[in-house]
Amino acid sequence: MPLPDIRTIIDLRPAGEQKLLATSLPVIHLSMDDIEEGRHTLTPAGGPYLVICERGAHAGLAARYLRADGLQAEAWKGTPAELQQALEERE
16 A cells, blocks of 8 residues: 655554554554544644554544644555555655
């Protein structure tokens, strides 16, 4: 899966399930509730954003909320391991 042009990664995985991504990009850990309720404090300057979760189900919804807030955001439709591989291929 090709990696879109991104500046920041948003990780929705719960704290106990987060495995660190090896990347030079900033990774922000947020909950779906933070995004859904507008408590994320993200700005356009930090984007474009790539939203990830464990299996991709919540990432799409979170990216839609962020776009509704005026931010550039895309969902990663693969697993975090697939994202790690794409990041390694890019860097």
